[in-house]
Amino acid sequence: MAVRARPWTxxxxxxxxxxxxxxxxxxxxLAELLRPRLPSPLDELVDDRxxxxxxxxxxxxxxxxxxxxxxxxxxxLAPNLAWAHAAGHDTVLTFGGAYSHHVRAVAVAGAAxxxxxxxxxxxxxxxxxxxxxxxAAEHGMHLTYLDxxxxxxxxxxxxxxxxxxxxGPFHLLPEGGSNALGVRGAAGLPAxxxxxxxxxxxxxGTGGTLAGLAAGLRPGQRAVGFPVLRGGDFLADDIRALQxxxxxxxxxxxxxxxxxxxxxxxxxxxxxxxxxxxxADRHGLTLEPVYEAKMLLGVFTLVAAGDFxxxxxxxxxxxxLADGPQSSARIAAAGVATP
Ligand SMILES: Cc1ncc(COP(=O)(O)O)c(C=O)c1O
Numbered sequence: 619m620a621v622r623a624r625p626w627t628x629x630x631x632x633x634x635x636x637x638x639x640x641x642x643x644x645x646x647x648l649a650e651l652l653r654p655r656l657p658s659p660l661d662e663l664v665d666d667r668x669x670x671x672x673x674x675x676x677x678x679x680x681x682x683x684x685x686x687x688x689x690x691x692x693x694x695l696a697p698n699l700a701w702a703h704a705a706g707h708d709t710v711l712t713f714g715g716a717y718s719h720h721v722r723a724v725a726v727a728g729a730a731x732x733x734x735x736x737x738x739x740x741x742x743x744x745x746x747x748x749x750x751x752x753x754a755a756e757h758g759m760h761l762t763y764l765d766x767x768x769x770x771x772x773x774x775x776x777x778x779x780x781x782x783x784x785x786g787p788f789h790l791l792p793e794g795g796s797n798a799l800g801v802r803g804a805a806g807l808p809a810x811x812x813x814x815x816x817x818x819x820x821x822x823g824t825g826g827t828l829a830g831l832a833a834g835l836r837p838g839q840r841a842v843g844f845p846v847l848r849g850g851d852f853l854a855d856d857i858r859a860l861q862x863x864x865x866x867x868x869x870x871x872x873x874x875x876x877x878x879x880x881x882x883x884x885x886x887x888x889x890x891x892x893x894x895x896x897x898a899d900r901h902g903l904t905l906e907p908v909y910e911a912k913m914l915l916g917v918f919t920l921v922a923a924g925d926f927x928x929x930x931x932x933x934x935x936x937x938x939l940a941d942g943p944q945s946s947a948r949i950a951a952a953g954v955a956t957p
Contacts, residue, residue, distance in 0.1 A: 636705035644700035644731065651730045654684045654692050657810035660933070663901060671921055672928035676815065678807065678935045681906075686753065689937030690827040691723040693807060694800030695791075699724070701799055702789040703731045709788040711736040711781060712795075713772050717750050719938075720794050725759035735759040736785050740769040760785070796826025801864035804830025807935065808839070815839065816930040821846055821913035821937075822874070823883075825853040829860040831935065832872035841872040842920075844913040848882040850874055878916035884908050890915055894940075906938040 649656070659679045668675045680689030687695060702710050710733050714721035721737040728735035737754055743763045747755060755761060762784070764772070771777055778790065791797075804827045808818060818841045822828050828843035835841060845853055851874065858868035880887045886907060893915045898904045905911035917934055926932060 636701050640704035641697065641701050644704045645696050648696055648700055648727060648731055652684060652687065652727065654687070654696075655682050656692075658683050658689070660811060660813065665900065667918060667921060671924070671926065673921060673926055674931040675917070676811075676813065676931065676933045678811065678933050680807070681936050681938050686726040687723040688719075689935070690804060691720060691795070691937070692727075693803040693830070694795035694826060695720075695723055695727050695803075697799040697803040698791055698795055698797065699727050699731055699733060702791075703733060705789070707733070707787075707789040709734040709736065709786065710791055711738065711785065711788040712791040713738045713740070713769070713793045715740050716744070716748060718793075719750065721759070722750050722754045722757075724791060724795075725754035725757040728759070729757040736781075736788060737761050738769075738772070738781065739763050741766060794824045794826060796824040796829075796860065798860070798863040800826050801830040801833070801860045805834035805864070807831055808834035808836070811933060814931060815933045817842060817926065817932045818935065819844065819913060819917050819932060820935040821909035822850065822853055822857075823847070823909065825857040826860055827935075827937075828872055828874075829857045829864065832857075832869050833861055833865055835869075835871050839871070843872060843874050844878050844916040845874060845876055846879055846883055846909050846912050848879045850876040850879060875916050875920065878912045878919070880912055880915075893918070904940040905936075906940045910936050910938060911940075 659682060661677045661679055663675045663677050665675060683689050683692045699710065710724060710728055712721060712724050714737060716739055721739070725735050725737065735758065737759045739751065739761055741763065742765070746752070751761060768777065782788065808831060816839060818831055818835065818839065820827055820831055820841070820843055822843040822845040825843065828841060832841040843853070843857075854874060857872070861868040879885075880890045890907065890911060894905050894907060894911050897914065905914060914934060917932065920926065
């Protein structure tokens, strides 16, 4: 995921093309067809390291929302696909790597709404298809492949023209679904949390999820994002741009903790590996290593450093687990390498 190239677009104009009521109707239809588990469960993690600091940690188990469209995928994609259908598009085209759960999620949700879907995959075609792409193809997605150099230009108008010549008109959904509609979808999560809390933590790839979560907070609450890419400070501008596109203004309710990338995207360190094993021993949950383990390593490190006020309740949003239905391919894809 070369997010440094800022491959997503912030398409503020989208909302004007389809009446809000029609979009809401399509979202309700999608939910009726696919039955997401919403609100997702909120589980307290009983851990002596939290108790020792007078803190509570709750896990927002968004990984349980839907087996093919978990967590932030559902929250960002449902409004986008509902919008596309309500606006009269019959085809949605999106981009992703060979193990992209975003691509699979678009295929499954698009099929439910009767949309034709095209997945533009980075790199060469490999047969047989891996389980993620096989699932996308099973749901009728047309897969096409772009060499890595062309893929880097995936936001260029020239490429869009070439793809339109090949596949006809389509609605283009940015990688990860991080656009104004996706951010609005993510903003619904905090309202699901019925217990009082002070800090909401999440991992960041594009920053679209954090942009939405932070905008959905109540007064006095704050959000902390943990970028999984090296040098994640660059995300701050993108998050503000996404919030402006979605809501007209950026909020100051969030911060980034950029010290927990563990060497960069899909890289690991002995500390992270130990943390994942220890967490599994203590809690029986094997954390997904590319995003969520880094975020929780960050949370526990900040707790040990006394960064959270005693008496605070922290909620950590978990979009995936390593032993969830989507995981083994992600771990294989990540190759989880030591820097
Ligand atoms: C499991 C998981 N958590 C977090 C994220 C980050 O979401 P965002 O790109 O909105 O920052 C992703 C993105 O792909 C993800 O797959």
